[in-house]
Amino acid sequence: GDQVKQSPSALSLQEGTNSALRCNFSIATTTVQWFLQNPRGSLMNLFYLVPGTKENGRLKSTFNSKESYSTLHIRDAQLEDSGTYFCAALSGGSNAKLTFGKGTKLSVKS
Amino acid sequence: GALVYQYPRRTICKSGTSMRMECQAVGFQATSVAWYRQSPQKTFELIALSTVNSAIKYEQNFTQEKFPISHPNLSFSSMTVLNAYLEDRGLYLCGAGPEYEQYFGPGTRLTVL
Numbered sequence: 001g002d003q004v005k006q007s008p009s010a011l012s013l014q015e016g017t018n019s020a021l022r023c024n025f026s027i028a029t030t031t032v033q034w035f036l037q038n039p040r041g042s043l044m045n046l047f048y049l050v051p052g053t054k055e056n057g058r059l060k061s062t063f064n065s066k067e068s069y070s071t072l073h074i075r076d077a078q079l080e081d082s083g084t085y086f087c088a089a090l091s092g093g094s095n096a097k098l099t100f101g102k103g104t105k106l107s108v109k110s
Numbered sequence: 111g112a113l114v115y116q117y118p119r120r121t122i123c124k125s126g127t128s129m130r131m132e133c134q135a136v137g138f139q140a141t142s143v144a145w146y147r148q149s150p151q152k153t154f155e156l157i158a159l160s161t162v163n164s165a166i167k168y169e170q171n172f173t174q175e176k177f178p179i180s181h182p183n184l185s186f187s188s189m190t191v192l193n194a195y196l197e198d199r200g201l202y203l204c205g206a207g208p209e210y211e212q213y214f215g216p217g218t219r220l221t222v223l
Binding site for chain 2: 090100
């Protein structure tokens with residue numbers, strides 16, 4: 001099965017509403033990264049997380065290593081938040097690598 | 111800030127030919143560089159991870175003979191897709207970082223005819 005399971009796979013939000021995306025990990029995860037991929041393909045770094053919570057503007061993300069999940073909360077969604085959100089888990093060791101989820105495609109509508 | 115540039119942004123090659131893509135890190139030292147391929151279905155596959163002063167480690171299904179990688183200094187890496195075929199098409203992303211956090215370039219989109 002998927003080592004990084006993202007949900008939902010797609011989401012449609014009305015402008016101004018709130019929502020949460022989630023990643024569940026079935027691999028040992030030391031840190032988590034969240035990205036937003038725009039329609040042209042560029043990956044924008046949103047968060048780099050050790051266990052704990054970070055906030056940046058309307059975005060807030062939590063990584064709970066004990067329960068092996070991470071969430072990304074979007075508050076007051078705006079049209080420019082549309083795109084595909086990916087989480088990626090970093091496995092420890094000397095050859096640390098990122099394992100990506102399959103993404104959540106978010107559409108924000110006015 | 112940390113930026114990663116990739117060249118070219120798009121490329122088209124004939125089946126059986128090769129093409130080289132580059133990755134440039136600006137604003138930080140790219141101690142590790144990872145090359146990924148994102149399929150048309152949007153899933154990411156790690157091709158290889160290169161760490162300065164260590165051998166380049168290729169993932170299963172990817173080989174140095176097919177995807178030779180160079181990582182000569184802390185700001186630059188290149189990868190060549192040799193003998194490209196239809197199944198090699200996709201968006202090739204370079205992720206670079208000073209330690210474990212990776213910053214990504216915009217990718218090189220490869221089309222194979």
